[in-house]
Amino acid sequence: MKKYTLASLLSPFLFLFFSNCKQNEFNTEKTIAKDSVATKVTQVKKKAITAIDTADYNRRMIALSNKDTTGRWPVKTPYPLPGALLPYNRIIAFYGNLYSKRMGVLGEYPKAEMIEKLQGEVAKWKAADSTVNTIPALHYIAVSAQGAPGAANRYNMRMPFKQIDTLLNWAKPINALVFLDIQVGHSTVKEEVSQLVDYLALPNVHLGIDPEFSMKEGHVPGKKIGTFSADDINDAIDILAKIVREKKLAPKVLVIHRFTQGMVTNYKAIKKVPEVQIVMDMDGFGSQVLKRSTYLRYIFREPVQFTGFKLFYKNDNWNDWKMYTPEQLLQFTPKPIYIQYQ
Missing domain, CATH: 1.20.5 (Single alpha-helices involved in coiled-coils or other helix-helix interfaces)
Incomplete structure (x- = not known):
């Protein structure tokens, strides 16, 4: 067994x-x-x-620097988040306020005529430089400096939100961006930008800030040219960056107007972050010689990130002056990527 x-x-x-x-x-x-x-x-x-294509981004930035030999351009900054507008697009903006025919072309003409004129300028820039896409924008003065203190003693006037809604409706059919421009008066960048956060959270809405009307010493706006420090500008950058992170948006564009040395101080301390693209916009009217000189002194020599150029239909064509053409501005170093018409 x-x-x-x-x-x-x-x-x-x-x-x-x-x-x-x-x-x-x-x-x-x-x-x-x-x-x-x-x-x-x-x-x-x-x-x-x-992630973005960094090689392509670098090539485009070098092209914008337009053979600069000083080492200033292109500026070394962090790469932007995906969906960045710059340097892939050139923005052509009409500036103004719907309450005034004197503050810029945006409010000077009836809607249909204004939009047709804007699209005409976009077409001119597209023909002058086909290497970048060209897109229209409505640059709206959402907070206007005032000569009187007003009830809040801010020396500014906040436009009603219904006007911003109107601009958004105008922008839709032509796929335009909307910029909300801030003239703080006796207020602050932080206070004025904060009250526009809901609009800035929209994907196609961006920001402009104007140091000309920032009266830190208590002057009446318009009587003296104002100023922003890097801290003021960084307040705007912090707010925009927070919006981008929380809402998971593409980077916001921040336009800063400038035409004097004192309008922007301590420029090297301006933050460079992936969520915000900074445009130093050469403001001011005058002859071509004067405007080129201003661009060289305050935009070219104090590089931040991208550059813009403002053109005045009336004041740049006054007397025997002639407004710059797209072809002429594309010869500048660096080439402006944001163009504003007033």
């Missing part, structure tokens, strides 16, 4: 147990491998979504 030991009695069960363990181990390895591949694919997709 054959003897059965405990081991021999258990061996079939052990065989089955270890076989099942081996199969489970194999299945587990397959699952891990599958999950690993899936994770890598997800990571690749995520990387594609969350």
Whole structure:
């Protein structure tokens, strides 16, 4: 009679147990491998979504610097988040206020005529430089400096939100950006920008700030040219960056007007962050010689990130002056990427 030991009695069960363990181990390895591949694919997709083509970005920035030999341009800054407007697009903006025909072309003409004129300027720039896309913008003075203190003693006037809504409706059919421009008077950048956060959270709404009307020493706006420090500008950058992060938006564009040395102080301390693209906009009217000189002194020599140029239909064509053409401005170093018409 054959003897059965405990081991021999258990061996079939052990065989089955270890076989099942081996199969489970194999299945587990397959699952891990599958999950690993899936994770890598997800990571690749995520990387594609969350990163820009840095080589292409660098090429475009070098092209904008227009053969600068001083080392100032292009400016070394962090790469922007995906969806950045600059340097892939040139923005052509009409500036003004709907309450006034004297503050700029945006409020000077009836809507249909104004938009037709804007699209005409966009077409001129597109013809002059086909290397970048050209897009229209409505640059609206949302907070206007005033000669009287007003009830809040701010020496500014906040436009009703219904006007901003109107501009947004005008922008839609032509796929235009909307810029909300701030003239703080005796208020602050932080206070004025904060009350526009809901609008700035919209993907196509961006910001402009004007140091000309920032009266830190208590002067009446318009009686003296005002000033912003890097701290003032950084307040705007912080607010915009927070909006971009929280709402998961593409970078915001911040336009800063400038035509004197004192309008912007401590420019080297202006923050450069992936969420905000900074345009130093050469403001002021005059002859071509004067405007080129201003651009060289305050925009070219004090580089921040991108540059803009403001053109005045009336004041740049006064007397025997002639307003710059797109072809002429494209010869500047660096080439302006934001053009504003008033």
